[in-house]
Amino acid sequence: MKNKKTEVKSNDLFPVFLKLQNFHTLLVGAGNVGLEKLTALVNNTPKARIKVVATAVSSEFQSLADQHPHVVIVKRPFIEGDLDGMTFVVLATDDHQLHQYIYELAKERGILLNVADTPDLCDVYLGSIVKKGNLKVGISTNGKSPTLAKRLKEVLNECLPEEIEEILDNLHAIRESLKGDFTYKVRKLNELTAGLVENKVVNHDGEASQIK
Template sequence: MNELFPIYVKLAQIQTLLVGAGPVGLEKLQAMLTNSPNANIHLVAERIDEEVRAFVRGKDTIRTSERAFADTDIEGIDLIVLATNNPTLNAHIRKLATKNNVLLNVADKPDLCDFYLGSVVRKGNLKIGISTNGKSPTIAKRLKEFLHELLPDEIDETLDLMSQLRDEMKGDMKEKIQALNKHTKTILETKRYDSPN
């Protein structure tokens, strides 16, 4: 049973530490910045790959430190992502994160994680997170591709119209919710029946 609680974090409003700057570190950076282009990230690694260096070039909210991790790197940090292949370092940072109440993600080590970086379907303002509870990132990736194709490109226009409608509606919250539920049910039914077989 998947007991994870899904949340969407405003990475531009918190401080994230990423340890490791190889191919996995690049993948984590890309995931974070694709979803939160203004994320505040401190990248620490003994060696920063040239691809990582090129990816962060010109990004003002990314700070890099090409050196070994220091315990003081955790100060003022809200979230940690580890992309190292050093089990000893990972275990050490796990202890620091627990002691300092900082949430931690360790690449490919579900048992060390407080949270997972799931696959994300994104079309304009719509984001759908997919979690397999750490069991199969490959399945999550396939579902992401499927849902991306399934969702109409016009979904963002629909979201804008719904936002405008919500702002213009009168009445109490319960009445608004009932009206919006009725309206969106009609939209989804129309899309489903109009779809080609």
């Protein structure tokens, strides 16, 4: 009997990069998980406007928040009014009933959510991010394995050259100086960057060769 071929599901998430400073974010929870979420938010958008609601705040969380004047901490339990004016909500407590309650309230208001360790309640995943200067690469495993995403982040961080920011600056300057229509600019920039995507392959003799 032939083995049935395993169906591979695709990752149907739509990747976007948000100007988070243009929105209002609510973070519920200020313990270890809350610290992880806050770190991700402010490392990527230092001027993100974040309201934190928590009954207890760890010293590490407080220390990080103190470095960002746009982060405001309210020490009390969550109330429905905390959702007023919010665009994005991140839930990072160990109270799953509270998460479900806030989820239902947020859905009624059309607010996007990220819920720690609960993919089914998430509208948005906070994936692993590789950042070097103005280059930013997001990695998603569709919520299946954040650990693998972190390992891939480490690999990409090692592979990307430290000079990438200089390359970006030079390409930006060239782009600004190019004359002609959009098609012409794309063609010229493709020609200039072709060398950046060279790959090593192994031929039948076991020798490495270069392809473009």
